[in-house]
Amino acid sequence: MKNSRIRILYIDDEVHNLNAFRASFRRSYEIYTATSALEGRQLLKGIDVHIIIADQKMPVTTGVEFFHDIKNVLPEPIRILLTGYTDVEDIIDAINKGHIYSYIKKPWDEHELHRTINNAYEIYNARKQLKEKIVELEKTNDELNRFIYSTSHDLRSPLMSVLGIINLSRLDNTVTDPMGYMDMIESCVVKLDGFIQKIIEYYRNSRLDVEYEKIDFALLLKDCTDTFKHQNTSIDFHVDVDQPFDFKGDTFRISVILNNLISNAVKYQKPDAQSPKVNLGVKVEPHKATIRIEDNGIGILSEHLNNIFKMFFRSKNNNKPGSGIGLYIVKEALTKIGGTISVDSQYGEGTQFEITIPNRNEFDS
Structure with a gap:
């Protein structure tokens, strides 16, 4: 049963305060005491405590300084400061920086301190459970x-x-x-x-981590269009690349984006189209690249435009096979590299996507 109790380390250079604290709370909590910050650090090496209470006014190291020193090494224990005088600036600074959870004035009120300890322990448990859930979710996701x-x-x-x-x-x-x-x-x-x-x-x-490298859009678009030309040999592909500046981006994700959008432009052509076409345009500027993909296919119903980037959404206005995941992947890939996408479509006339991707060449220079 002892291990299930709240464990508290109380640090104070005045021994009578330590004795008074132990006498008041020993039945409620598992208590450890130290007369200096140095002694407190030594105790913390062998004991996992839930709450640390420290007096502000101690020789060599103040309570705020002690909490600042241990915050990164021992972030889990909740920290409470005891102060016998009003040093408002230090206390506010310590609270704002997360060095302490709360402060109690000396001489302490037993009921107030008891309430503060229990509230602090609730926070300790909530943080611990949240951390465990995060680890569990990361493991499950992986x-x-x-x-x-x-x-x-x-x-x-x-x-x-x-x-x-x-x-x-x-x-x-x-x-x-x-x-x-x-x-x-x-x-x-x-x-x-x-x-x-x-x-x-x-x-x-x-x-996969985002990796940036130099991209030649003329070569990249040629590779993409070569992949899809055989699917419909009647489609006229028109490619216009204006790249007066070097461009650095994530080749894998940009290829995924282009392949999915070009695939849709080819797949959703009108069955009886006399002159099906897909226009691809790229304009590279020092800070971004703008890519336009336009087709004269079946188009998208206006009421569906807000849903096309959702996973597994498929328009009911065509009988073409599709997974409903391609445009979702496009949006997710753009989010990874800080890009944006917009769509303009007229049902029965065609669709145009416009993509903006940051030029990382500018950020590296």
């Missing part, structure tokens, strides 16, 4: 992220095997598929693989 990443990678391997078997079956002239089942299977596998890749993107965006 395990969940590792599980998602591992599972996603493990799932891709059998999916690629299925696609390989489908391709082999097409080369085998003895296999017939008059109902088109192979095409259906392939479509489902490709859709599932795309969703898994989005999960991996989300994981990497949430876990």
